[in-house]
Amino acid sequence: MMTGNEKIRIRDLHAFYGESHILHGIDLHVMQGELVTLLGRNGSGRSTTLRSIMNMVGRRTGSININGTETLELPAHRVAHLGVGFCPEERGIFASLNVEENLMLPPTVRSDGMSVEEIYEIFPNLLERRFSQGTRLSGGEQQMLAIARILRSGANILLLDEITEGLAPVIVKKLGEVLVELKRRGLTILLVEQNFRFAAPIADRHYVVEHGHIVEEVAKHELEAKTPLLNTLLGV
Amino acid sequence: MASLFDINVFGLFGQLLIGLINGSFYALLSLGLAIIFGLLKIINFAQGALYMLGAFMAWMVLQYFGINYWAALFIVPLAVGLIGVIMERFLLRRISNEDHLYSLLLTFGIALILQGVFTHIFGSSGLSYKIPAELKGGFKLPFMYLPTYRAWIIVVSLLVCGLTWYMIEKTKLGAYLRAGTENPKLMQAFGINVPLIVTLTFGFGVGLAGLGGVLAAPIYSVSPYMGADLLIVVFAIVVIGGMGSIGGAILTGLAMGILEGLTKYFYPEASTTIIFVVMVIVLLLKPSGLFGKEA
Ligand SMILES: Nc1ncnc2c1ncn2[C@@H]1O[C@H](COP(=O)(O)OP(=O)(O)O)[C@@H](O)[C@H]1O
Ligand SMILES: [Mg+2]
Numbered sequence: 001m002m003t004g005n006e007k008i009r010i011r012d013l014h015a016f017y018g019e020s021h022i023l024h025g026i027d028l029h030v031m032q033g034e035l036v037t038l039l040g041r042n043g044s045g046r047s048t049t050l051r052s053i054m055n056m057v058g059r060r061t062g063s064i065n066i067n068g069t070e071t072l073e074l075p076a077h078r079v080a081h082l083g084v085g086f087c088p089e090e091r092g093i094f095a096s097l098n099v100e101e102n103l104m105l106p107p108t109v110r111s112d113g114m115s116v117e118e119i120y121e122i123f124p125n126l127l128e129r130r131f132s133q134g135t136r137l138s139g140g141e142q143q144m145l146a147i148a149r150i151l152r153s154g155a156n157i158l159l160l161d162e163i164t165e166g167l168a169p170v171i172v173k174k175l176g177e178v179l180v181e182l183k184r185r186g187l188t189i190l191l192v193e194q195n196f197r198f199a200a201p202i203a204d205r206h207y208v209v210e211h212g213h214i215v216e217e218v219a220k221h222e223l224e225a226k227t228p229l230l231n232t233l234l235g236v
Numbered sequence: 237m238a239s240l241f242d243i244n245v246f247g248l249f250g251q252l253l254i255g256l257i258n259g260s261f262y263a264l265l266s267l268g269l270a271i272i273f274g275l276l277k278i279i280n281f282a283q284g285a286l287y288m289l290g291a292f293m294a295w296m297v298l299q300y301f302g303i304n305y306w307a308a309l310f311i312v313p314l315a316v317g318l319i320g321v322i323m324e325r326f327l328l329r330r331i332s333n334e335d336h337l338y339s340l341l342l343t344f345g346i347a348l349i350l351q352g353v354f355t356h357i358f359g360s361s362g363l364s365y366k367i368p369a370e371l372k373g374g375f376k377l378p379f380m381y382l383p384t385y386r387a388w389i390i391v392v393s394l395l396v397c398g399l400t401w402y403m404i405e406k407t408k409l410g411a412y413l414r415a416g417t418e419n420p421k422l423m424q425a426f427g428i429n430v431p432l433i434v435t436l437t438f439g440f441g442v443g444l445a446g447l448g449g450v451l452a453a454p455i456y457s458v459s460p461y462m463g464a465d466l467l468i469v470v471f472a473i474v475v476i477g478g479m480g481s482i483g484g485a486i487l488t489g490l491a492m493g494i495l496e497g498l499t500k501y502f503y504p505e506a507s508t509t510i511i512f513v514v515m516v517i518v519l520l521l522k523p524s525g526l527f528g529k530e531a
Contacts (some may be wrong), residue, residue, distance in 0.1 A: 073429075075424075075429075078427070079425070079427070088422060094419065096414035097415055104382055105412070105415055107428060153426070153427075
C-alpha cells in the first residue's frame with residue numbers, strides 16, 4: 001500500500017548493466033519532506049539505485065513508485081515530469097553550453113520551481129559567471145549549477161549523487177545550508193553520500209547499501225547507538 | 237599554367253565564382269552530415285542520394301504536377317526531410333544500439349537503392365531543369381559576368397547555413413541539440429524527449445540535402461549519380477573540418493570550394509585532387525580535423 005505522502009517507494013529492485021547484475025532486490029522509501037541518504041562503500045550500488053530511478057541503466061525489474069505512479073515501464077524522459085530532479089555523480093555540466101544555458105536546459109516539470117533571480121541569490125557565483133562555458137567553472141561552482149538547474153525545473157523530489165565529493169570545506173558547508181533550506185521548503189531528497197559527517201546532522205534516515213542490497217536502515221535517533229555498526233559497514 | 241604576372245582577371249573571378257558555388261553545395265551537405273553525426277553519431281552515406289532525390293523531386297513535381305521552382309524550393313526539402321524522419325524512425329532507430337557500422341551500412345544500402353531505382357526509371361544520362369524565369373540573366377560586374385541564378389545559389393545557401401548555425405548555437409532548441417550531442421542520457425533524465433529530437437534532427441539534416449538538390453537542378457544535370465560524386469568530396473571536407481563543429485562544417489565547405497576554384501585557375505591539372513591532398517595533410521597534422529575537438 002502506498003500512503004499519501006510517500007514520494008518514492010522502491011520494491012525488490014534489480015538492475016543490470018548488460019549482463020552484470022548490480023542491484024539485488026533493493027527496498028526503500030522516502031516520505032514527503034524527508035532527507036534520506038544512501039550510504040555505502042564505493043561500488044556498492046548507490047549510484048546505480050539513483051540511475052535506476054531515472055531509467056538510465058540497462059534493465060530493471062521490481063517496482064519503482066514515484067509520487068503514486070509506477071515508473072518501471074515509463075520511457076526515461078517521462079520520469080522527470082513526475083517532479084524528479086537528478087544530479088549525477090559526474091555533475092553532467094554541458095561543455096557546449098554556457099552557465100545560463102545549462103541552468104535553463106532542463107524543462108519545467110512543475111510550475112512552482114525557483115525563479116532564476118532566486119537561484120542567483122542563493123548561488124551568486126553563478127550570476128557572475130553566467131556567460132562562461134559551463135565546464136570552465138570550478139568544481140564547487142559546477143556542483144552548485146548542477147543542483148540549481150534542477151531546482152529551477154521545479155522538481156520537488158531530488159536525487160543527489162555525492163554532491164560534496166572533492167569540494168573544499170567552505171563549499172561543503174554552503175551545500176549543507178542549501179539542503180537544510182530545501183528541506184525546510186518541503187522538498188524530498190534522496191542523497192548518496194560518502195561523507196557521513198556531512199550527512200548525519202541533516203538527514204532524517206540512512207540506508208546502508210552493500211553489494212546491491214540494503215543491509216541496514218538507521219533513523220536519526222538511532223544514530224548514536226548504531227555509530228559503531230555504521231563505522232564497520234562503511235569501513236571508516 | 238598562368239604565371240602570377242599575367243593573371244586573367246576574368247578567368248580568375250570566373251573560377252572563384254564556380255568555386256564559391258561548389259562550396260555552397262559542399263557547405264549545405266557537410267552541414268547536414270555534421271548535424272546528423274553530432275546527435276546520432278552516424279555518418280549518413282545516403283546524404284548524396286537524398287540530394288539527388290531532391291533534384292529529381294523538383295524535376296518530377298514540375299513535370300507531373302506543374303509545381304514550379306519556387307514551390308518546390310519549400311516542398312521538396314520538406315518531403316526529403318519527411319523521408320529522413322521515416323528512415324530514422326523505422327530503420328535507423330531499430331539498430332541504434334548496435335555498432336555504428338550497421339547504421340553506416342544501412343545508409344549506404346539506401347543510397348545504392350535510390351540510385352538504382354532512379355537509374356532504372358530515368359536512365360543515367362541526366363535530365364534538364366530550366367532556370368526559373370525570374371532568375372534568368374545576370375549582372376555585368378566590372379571584372380566579370382555574374383549569372384543571376386549562380387548568385388541566387390550562393391545567397392540561399394549562405395542564408396540557410398547561417399540560419400542553421402544561429403539556431404544551433406544561439407537558441408534553446410539548439411541548446412537541446414548541443415547538449416544532446418554531449419550527453420543524451422542525462423537530457424532524457426531531465427525530461428527531454430531525446431528520441432524525438434533525434435528523429436527531427438535527422439529529418440532536418442537530410443532536408444538540407446534535399447534543398448541542395450533543388451538548388452542544383454537548374455545548373456547541373458539531374459542524374460542518379462550526381463549525389464554520389466559530390467558526396468565523396470563532401471566526406472573529404474568533413475574529414476578536413478572535423479565532425480565536431482557546425483560552423484566548421486560550413487566554413488570548410490566554402491573554403492574548399494574556393495580552393496578548388498583557385499586551383500582550377502592556377503593549376504587545373506590538380507583541381508580534382510586538391511581537396512584530397514588537403515585531407516591527407518590535415519589527417520597527418522591534426523587527425524581530428526581543423527575544427528574538431530582533440531580526442
Ligand atoms: N555503466 C556500467 N556498466 C557496468 N557496470 C557498472 C556501470 N556502472 C557501475 N557499474 C558497476 O556497478 C557497481 C555499482 O556501481 P555504483 O552504483 O556506481 O556504486 P556506488 O555509487 O555505490 O559507488 C560497481 O561494481 C560498478 O563497477
Ligand atoms: Mg556512485
